[in-house]
Amino acid sequence: MxxxxxxxxxxxxxxxxxxxxxxxxxxxxxxxxxxxxxxxxxxxxxxxxxxxxxxxxxxxxxxxxxxxxxxxxxxxxxxxxxxxxxxxxxxxxxxxxxxxxxQIKLTSTMPEFDESMSAYEKLLIAKKVFNIPKAEGDFELGKELYIDDCQLCHGKQGRGKEGSDTPPLAGQYTEYMTKQIQDFASGERWHEYAEDMFEDMEAEEIQAIMAYLSEMDD
Ligand code: HEC
Ligand code: HEC
CATH class of the missing domain: 1.10.760.10 (Cytochrome c-like domain)
Known part of the structure; x- marks a missing residue:
């Protein structure tokens, strides 16, 4: 028993x-x-x-x-x-x-408000509007670099890919991503092929990719 x-x-x-x-x-x-x-x-x-x-x-x-x-x-x-x-x-x-x-969804533009909404409801919606300010840099160069080197994994729109666990880059802060790229280049943080991709990247090139991504967010 x-x-x-x-x-x-x-x-x-x-x-x-x-x-x-x-x-x-x-x-x-x-x-x-x-x-x-x-x-x-x-x-x-x-x-x-x-x-x-x-x-x-x-x-x-x-x-x-x-x-x-x-x-x-x-x-x-x-x-x-x-x-x-x-x-x-x-x-x-x-x-x-x-x-x-x-599952939290933020929008990059303010939606049209319904007349019947209370001020509080409008405030809640407004709080979820989030847009990355345009980053300085050479947009065209950034686009070229992104398409050649990043798009395969981070997706055409910079939003990752359906069903993939690779993070989106559009909608993420410029300053944060710039720091991450420095960490990838120095080996502080792991990123696939980091030695080939980030080690020899000029600050200008990183800035250009950021300029492109900050507009992909809109
Ligand atoms: C082979 C696929 C692949 C390619 C190509 C690639 N990435 Fe990534 N990237 C990843 C993965 C996977 C991660 C998540 C790494 C981890 O698990 O920590 C990542 C993470 C990042 C992050 C950190 C995001 C965050 O939220 O912390 C940045 C920034 C980034 N990549 C930038 C780039 C840039 C810029 C390029 C092109 C120059 C690029 N990546 C090319 C797969 C890729
Ligand atoms: C005191 C401030 C602070 C608190 C509180 C905090 N974090 Fe963070 N978190 C950070 C910072 C700073 C980073 C960026 C780290 C870096 O630069 O690599 C970060 C990064 C992250 C990332 C990586 C994002 C990415 O895109 O790769 C995740 C996920 C995360 N935090 C989850 C959490 C969770 C979940 C909690 C609560 C349990 C939490 N954090 C609490 C400061 C904080």
Whole structure:
């Protein structure tokens, strides 16, 4: 009898662990995000002109992967450290948090308001309008470089690709991406083919790609 109970307990605990792994709770995600919002914004819109990247709408798998990289300190960042660790952010919270952030939709232009909307409803909509300011740089050169070197993975419109976990670049802050490219070039952060792509890239060329991407956002 004891043995049967033991086996039953085991099966039960395995199924609950399994259920926890796949259960996505957007309300829980929203709740956890209150901590992240201090830097990344209530709607994952980022802040401080790109010191804190946009998280809204990034691919779910990408967000999960990056949080794990921060937790394992394979991607090193001081401000993220107190938040991305097992005590503050257990692995079981990550799927719900990533799902919540990934489904937030920001628009780049202000939509037409419906007459019947209250001032509060309008305010909520306005808060989700997010547009990257045009970056200086040689747009035509940026377009050429982007199409030759980046488009294959980051997508024609710079918005990633359906079903891919490669991050979009259009709609992300210029200053943040410029820093990431410096980190790729120095080996501080991993990027596929970084040695070939970023090491010898002139600042002018990076700026040109940024000029192109900042217009792709519109
Ligand atoms: C104190 C400020 C701060 C807080 C709070 C914070 N972050 Fe961050 N986060 C940053 C900074 C700074 C970066 C950019 C790191 C870099 O330059 O590589 C970042 C980067 C990220 C990225 C990578 C985005 C990308 O496009 O690659 C993810 C994902 C992320 N944070 C998730 C979170 C989550 C989830 C929380 C809450 C649990 C959180 N962060 C809380 C400062 C913060
Ligand atoms: C072979 C596919 C591939 C190509 C080509 C490529 N990328 Fe990426 N890029 C990725 C992947 C995958 C990531 C996510 C890396 C990770 O997991 O940390 C990424 C991440 C980035 C990021 C960081 C985004 C963020 O939110 O933190 C930037 C910026 C970036 N790439 C710029 C570029 C630029 C500019 C080019 C062209 C010069 C380029 N990439 C070409 C696959 C590619």
């Amino acid at each position: 004891f043995k049967i109970l033991l086996v039953l307990c085991l099966i039960l605990s395995i199924t609950t662990v399994y259920a926890e792994e796949i259960e996505i709770d957007l309300d829980l995600g929203e709740e956890i995000n209150e901590v992240c919002a201090g830097c990344h914004g209530e709607y994952g819109q980022g802040g401080k002109n790109g010191e804190y990247p946009r998280l809204a709408g990034l691919p779910e798998a990408y967000i999960k992967a990056q949080i794990h990289l921060f937790k394992e300190e394979k991607r090193k960042n001081m401000p993220m450290r107190p938040y991305a660790n097992d005590r503050e952010l257990p692995d079981s919270d990550i799927p719900s948090l990533a799902a919540f952030l990934s």
